[in-house]
Amino acid sequence: MHLPKYENKPFKPPRRLSQSSVHSNSSTTKTTVKRCVGIAPLEAKAVKKLKYGPQCLQDQRKIYTVVFRKPSLKKHKTWDGDGYAISKSLHRFAFYDSCGKFIANSVYSEEQEQLFDHIFKAGSLELQLDYEITDLEERREAEIVLCKTDSDLKRQDVNETICERNTKSSQGITAEKALISNTKSKQKPVFNSTLKKLKDSDASSVEDPKLKQKRKYSPLFDVSKIENPVVMNKDRDAEIDVIVDPLVSKHLRPHQREGVKFMYDCLLGLARPTELSSTTAMTDVTSKSLVLEPDSDIQGCLLADEMGLGKTLMTIALIWTLLKQTPKASQVPCSQQGVPLQGLCHKVLIVCPVTLIGNWKREFNKWLNLSRIGILTLSANNTAERDKYDVRNFLRIQRTYQVLIIGYEKLLSVSEELRLGKDSLDLIVCDEGHRLKNGASKILNILKSLDVTRKVLLSGTPIQNDLNEFYTIIDFINPGILGNYSQFKKRFISPISRARDPANKFNEVVVQKGEERSNEMIQITQRFILRRTSSILTKYLPPRTDLILCCRPTEIQISAFRDILQGAQLDLTNLNFNSSLALITLLKKVCNSPTLIQNDSFYNSNLQETKLSNKYNHALNSGKLKVLMALVERIRNGTDNEKVVIVSNYTQTLDIIENLMRSADMQICRLDGSTQAKQRDAIVCSFNNNPSIFAFLLSAKSGGVGLNLTGASRLILFDNDWNPSVDLQAMSRIHRDGQKRSCYIYRLVTTGCIDEKILQRQLMKHSLSQKFLCDSTANEGHADDDLFNKEDLKDLFTISCETLSNTHDLICSCQGKGDEDITLNDNNSTIKQLPIKPAVANLKHWQTALEAQRVIEQSENQNNNEKISLMKRCLVGYKHIDPKIANDLMDPIAIEAFQRVPNDISFAFVKPGEPTLEAT
Numbered sequence: 001m002h003l004p005k006y007e008n009k010p011f012k013p014p015r016r017l018s019q020s021s022v023h024s025n026s027s028t029t030k031t032t033v034k035r036c037v038g039i040a041p042l043e044a045k046a047v048k049k050l051k052y053g054p055q056c057l058q059d060q061r062k063i064y065t066v067v068f069r070k071p072s073l074k075k076h077k078t079w080d081g082d083g084y085a086i087s088k089s090l091h092r093f094a095f096y097d098s099c100g101k102f103i104a105n106s107v108y109s110e111e112q113e114q115l116f117d118h119i120f121k122a123g124s125l126e127l128q129l130d131y132e133i134t135d136l137e138e139r140r141e142a143e144i145v146l147c148k149t150d151s152d153l154k155r156q157d158v159n160e161t162i163c164e165r166n167t168k169s170s171q172g173i174t175a176e177k178a179l180i181s182n183t184k185s186k187q188k189p190v191f192n193s194t195l196k197k198l199k200d201s202d203a204s205s206v207e208d209p210k211l212k213q214k215r216k217y218s219p220l221f222d223v224s225k226i227e228n229p230v231v232m233n234k235d236r237d238a239e240i241d242v243i244v245d246p247l248v249s250k251h252l253r254p255h256q257r258e259g260v261k262f263m264y265d266c267l268l269g270l271a272r273p274t275e276l277s278s279t280t281a282m283t284d285v286t287s288k289s290l291v292l293e294p295d296s297d298i299q300g301c302l303l304a305d306e307m308g309l310g311k312t313l314m315t316i317a318l319i320w321t322l323l324k325q326t327p328k329a330s331q332v333p334c335s336q337q338g339v340p341l342q343g344l345c346h347k348v349l350i351v352c353p354v355t356l357i358g359n360w361k362r363e364f365n366k367w368l369n370l371s372r373i374g375i376l377t378l379s380a381n382n383t384a385e386r387d388k389y390d391v392r393n394f395l396r397i398q399r400t401y402q403v404l405i406i407g408y409e410k411l412l413s414v415s416e417e418l419r420l421g422k423d424s425l426d427l428i429v430c431d432e433g434h435r436l437k438n439g440a441s442k443i444l445n446i447l448k449s450l451d452v453t454r455k456v457l458l459s460g461t462p463i464q465n466d467l468n469e470f471y472t473i474i475d476f477i478n479p480g481i482l483g484n485y486s487q488f489k490k491r492f493i494s495p496i497s498r499a500r501d502p503a504n505k506f507n508e509v510v511v512q513k514g515e516e517r518s519n520e521m522i523q524i525t526q527r528f529i530l531r532r533t534s535s536i537l538t539k540y541l542p543p544r545t546d547l548i549l550c551c552r553p554t555e556i557q558i559s560a561f562r563d564i565l566q567g568a569q570l571d572l573t574n575l576n577f578n579s580s581l582a583l584i585t586l587l588k589k590v591c592n593s594p595t596l597i598q599n600d601s602f603y604n605s606n607l608q609e610t611k612l613s614n615k616y617n618h619a620l621n622s623g624k625l626k627v628l629m630a631l632v633e634r635i636r637n638g639t640d641n642e643k644v645v646i647v648s649n650y651t652q653t654l655d656i657i658e659n660l661m662r663s664a665d666m667q668i669c670r671l672d673g674s675t676q677a678k679q680r681d682a683i684v685c686s687f688n689n690n691p692s693i694f695a696f697l698l699s700a701k702s703g704g705v706g707l708n709l710t711g712a713s714r715l716i717l718f719d720n721d722w723n724p725s726v727d728l729q730a731m732s733r734i735h736r737d738g739q740k741r742s743c744y745i746y747r748l749v750t751t752g753c754i755d756e757k758i759l760q761r762q763l764m765k766h767s768l769s770q771k772f773l774c775d776s777t778a779n780e781g782h783a784d785d786d787l788f789n790k791e792d793l794k795d796l797f798t799i800s801c802e803t804l805s806n807t808h809d810l811i812c813s814c815q816g817k818g819d820e821d822i823t824l825n826d827n828n829s830t831i832k833q834l835p836i837k838p839a840v841a842n843l844k845h846w847q848t849a850l851e852a853q854r855v856i857e858q859s860e861n862q863n864n865n866e867k868i869s870l871m872k873r874c875l876v877g878y879k880h881i882d883p884k885i886a887n888d889l890m891d892p893i894a895i896e897a898f899q900r901v902p903n904d905i906s907f908a909f910v911k912p913g914e915p916t917l918e919a920t
């Protein structure tokens with residue numbers, strides 16, 4: 001199977017622009033020519049009228065790009081310049097420099113296959129062919145340069161006429177303005193370095209002020225000819241509208257149109273009225289340009305949309321717009337029609353996890369085509385020296401690449417090169433930007449040292465509930481907006497933390513102050529943070545059925561739980577979460593498979609004398625493993641050639657699953673923390689494209705982020721993480737754009753054991769995380785103390801062998817016939833989505849101890865009710881099914897699996913997907 005491979009173009013030095021293409025007043029750059037010729041093919045008739053030196057337009061001879069240098073004896077030779085070659089016959093080549101000036105002829109008489117390796121000697125130069133220009137647009141560009149050898153005004157006029165006619169004849173989304181050089185004025189050659197200087201200079205240095213006053217400017221696109229355009233907002237000084245290229249905007253969904261405008265407003269420091277971000281306003285305003293007040297505090301943003309909402313596409317649309325357009329036309333060189341020839345940005349740095357570099361490049365190709373935009377990626381195979389060379393060239397050379405995509409890890413090795421060339425960078429995009437939450441991180445400090453004001457952070461994972469981390473990220477995006485750290489600490493961290501401290505839970509004043517400061521912080525930051533949930537996508541995706549399957553523990557598991565809990569001699573009166581963590585982890589492992597305990601460090605140092613491990617060393621020794629194997633066998637035997645992704649937090653669990661599946665002759669691939677960066681992309685591609693690979697084993701934490709596994713339509717989440725967003729990340733790998741089949745997500749939990757309790761915490765936390773800043777997402781696999789009191793901890797260590805589902809027992813009293821699901825009554829639906837706190841408000845000052853006790857008890861009850869309500873909220877829409885009573889798990893595969901292991905699925909919550917797929 002042939003997979004697309006995107007190689008970087010070789011670096012070339014800046015091309016010297018031909019005299020006619022650029023001049024110091026209303027100058028025209030190479031881009032001008034490119035735009036002009038890219039609109040519609042030149043008509044042969046018009047072309048024939050031109051009597052050009054190289055005659056290149058009169059026939060279909062091949063045109064190549066070339067690089068050249070003076071002959072040198074140096075070991076590591078570099079190229080001095082670039083140009084073109086025209087092959088007049090199979091063997092004869094005429095070489096021209098980048099201005100179209102003839103250099104020399106040369107002959108090639110060797111094997112055709114080695115043509116591109118051959119070093120030609122022509123004139124006093126060595127030359128090498130780079131690539132044949134087959135792209136129409138690029139060929140036209142070359143032709144025009146080559147045709148200008150004896151440039152004269154008449155010929156230029158004809159060019160202009162052709163360009164104008166092409167523009168007029170182009171329709172709808174191709175209605176781009178022709179960009180025509182003003183050749184009638186005096187021309188001086190300008191190098192790209194000069195253009196770079198112009199970039200930051202004042203308008204007056206580019207244009208004569210008198211001329212400027214008279215001059216009219218035009219946007220790059222004619223908005224009247226675009227169906228449903230996306231027009232950017234502007235400030236009062238804007239001279240023209242900036243309109244997203246219809247080539248991209250035609251693909252954008254309503255939330256994406258709004259997202260692109262949001263990011264643009266932030267980067268340009270435009271103060272957005274809050275109503276603009278409301279969902280109802282979306283469709284109405286994105287095609288209009290509103291005049292907004294400036295907001296000097298903001299030049300960066302955080303796009304925190306949930307995964308799968310298309311943050312990559314939105315960012316590509318933004319980058320492409322900024323590279324090509326600016327509202328301040330008078331500050332850049334313009335065509336004769338007043339169309340700016342430069343955008344607001346010239347060079348963009350995208351930093352992302354190494355696993356996502358390939359994905360970014362594919363997305364650029366998907367939406368723009370790589371022939372339009374120069375994307376440089378640093379290959380994982382490159383040496384550090386090669387990386388440095390590439391980065392230096394990226395920043396130095398104007399023309400070849402506009403975007404550099406680099407892994408976070410590689411930033412360190414090229415930091416010096418980036419710092420030296422930092423003035424060339426205009427925008428930094430940090431994908432999975434929550435990685436920058438650590439203020440001491442070297443990567444963050446390198447990025448800060450680049451002094452790039454415009455920044456976009458992308459993160460599908462909510463920012464964690466740690467105010468220090470939050471400060472670090474916000475201060476990176478918009479430095480100083482929250483004051484310096486000590487001011488921030490005083491104003492926000494201290495009062496908010498004090499209010500969260502259980503010791504202050506009855507101090508109304510403290511709690512209220514914390515709440516006020518928290519709201520104040522939200523108000524400041526929501527100006528540049530945008531978060532939408534993936535529910536927006538429902539109507540564009542195939543239906544998704546969610547099944548939570550409670551898997552009955554095996555006898556082996558139950559006896560392992562008992563032995564461990566007895567051996568650990570828990571002091572239930574002095575429990576706290578951190579001291580119990582090792583035991584909790586051990587119990588989680590037993591839920592997956594008792595085999596795992598033999599490698600558990602807590603077990604080995606504290607419980608080994610119990611010599612339990614040998615007893616549990618059987619293959620299918622857990623309920624979840626039995627259900628998993630029943631499911632995957634059913635999926636594999638199905639007629640639809642469906643594939644499955646299996647996710648676990650433990651690589652050792654993946655080892656067990658891998659062994660079981662391989663012994664059942666299933667072909668699998670696997671991605672976990674040990675998978676080399678350079679292999680990751682290839683593994684994902686081969687899974688999605690190779691029909692013989694049936695399953696993908698994925699470690700939830702080490703790579704789930706950002707992966708596209710739409711080759712599979714079923715996903716089994718083998719264990720839960722405390723942090724619901726880790727699981728959500730994993731689950732959205734298959735149910736995302738590009739998915740054509742109905743999807744099924746199975747979450748396996750061990751009935752009545754710690755697995756189910758973790759699920760319950762997740763359900764509560766997910767409800768809480770709706771309020772952005774108060775997201776109670778836990779840190780790196782640790783549970784959040786907010787949600788654990790001593791009773792909760794005791795509950796974690798309680799095994800309920802008799803129950804069909806401990807979760808169901810808590811929230812509902814139905815029989816599990818499958819016909820009842822939870823609907824929130826009015827009371828419940830108004831539950832405040834705030835972290836659970838004791839009902840402090842109920843406790844007035846100066847109450848007797850008895851009254852206080854009563855209020856506290858009431859508060860605790862109220863909290864329990866709130867917790868249950870939070871859980872219910874997450875399970876709205878789920879059917880409650882005891883498969884022994886109601887044999888309808890709403891999925892033929894699950895039904896067949898149940899028939900195979902009827903004693904191992906004790907209960908199920910099933911949320912059937914709605915058939916709402918819209919043509920996209």
Ligand SMILES: Nc1ncnc2c1ncn2[C@@H]1O[C@H](COP(=O)(O)OP(=O)(O)OP(=O)(O)O)[C@@H](O)[C@H]1O
Pocket residue numbers: 251252253256305306307308309310311312313363366459460705706707708736737738920
């Ligand atoms: N408007 C659209 N039409 C069709 N496909 C789209 C659209 N927007 C995005 N996609 C596709 O959806 C998939 C997911 O998009 P993308 O990776 O950008 O999401 P994301 O928000 O960055 O998610 P994550 O946080 O998981 O990385 C990609 O394959 C992308 O090409």
